[in-house]
Amino acid sequence: MTQQLLISRLASRASVSRLARGLVLALGLSWASAGLAGSPEGAREFIVELAAQALQVLEAADKNLAEREEAVRAILRESIALDFIARYSAGAYWQRASDDERGEYRSLFKEFFLRNYASRLGGYKGEKFEVEGARAAGKRDALVNTRIVPADGPALQAGWRVREFDGIPRVIDIIVEGVSVVRNQRQEFQALLRREGMMGLIEVLRARTERVSVQAPG
Numbered sequence: 443m444t445q446q447l448l449i450s451r452l453a454s455r456a457s458v459s460r461l462a463r464g465l466v467l468a469l470g471l472s473w474a475s476a477g478l479a480g481s482p483e484g485a486r487e488f489i490v491e492l493a494a495q496a497l498q499v500l501e502a503a504d505k506n507l508a509e510r511e512e513a514v515r516a517i518l519r520e521s522i523a524l525d526f527i528a529r530y531s532a533g534a535y536w537q538r539a540s541d542d543e544r545g546e547y548r549s550l551f552k553e554f555f556l557r558n559y560a561s562r563l564g565g566y567k568g569e570k571f572e573v574e575g576a577r578a579a580g581k582r583d584a585l586v587n588t589r590i591v592p593a594d595g596p597a598l599q600a601g602w603r604v605r606e607f608d609g610i611p612r613v614i615d616i617i618v619e620g621v622s623v624v625r626n627q628r629q630e631f632q633a634l635l636r637r638e639g640m641m642g643l644i645e646v647l648r649a650r651t652e653r654v655s656v657q658a659p660g
Contacts, residue, residue, distance in 0.1 A: 522555070531624070554647050572588060573587075
């Protein structure tokens with residue numbers, strides 16, 4: 443399953459898409475939880491607070507869609523482990539890239555990520571977000587299992603992998619219905635890197651970022 447197909451699957455399920463997108467977008471604005479996410483219980487509290495803040499964004503009646511998307515980008519910029527995800531997605535090609543290539547790739551990756559996910563923000567229609575539990579995931583991470591429940595139709599299962607960076611919790615992956623969003627992105631990038639190299643990936647990211655920017659409302 444490609445990254446685009448996985449995200450499309452998440453975004454297109456009418457019964458859960460709006461809340462799911464909002465939660466995926468509004469990851470991790472929770473400085474009050476700093477220092478807690480190293481344990482499963484701390485990570486669980488982090489995600490509970492994340493959900494509350496995401497709903498606050500979704501329910502902001504005084505902001506139009508463009509304003510909410512800008513607010514979401516600001517949240518993402520400060521709270522997602524974008525550098526980590528960018529390097530992980532590039533794999534060994536990160537080490538082979540020049541300093542200029544690394545800088546351009548990292549900048550484009552962040553911009554594409556922010557615009558692509560923020561543009562998926564939609565209205566909120568009362569879906570429920572339930573935290574089911576949390577457990578350790580390896581030596582450094584915790585995985586929080588959640589369910590997004592629509593008024594009708596099947597629930598969406600989503601796991602949130604949380605890691606601390608300099609004492610601050612960040613979400614480093616989302617597992618949607620058992621499939622890792624970040625691993626799928628890495629697979630897509632690796633296939634492209636094998637064919638086109640780092641400059642080829644940079645050009646693809648630039649084109650995608652421009653396309654999302656053109657499609658963005660406002």
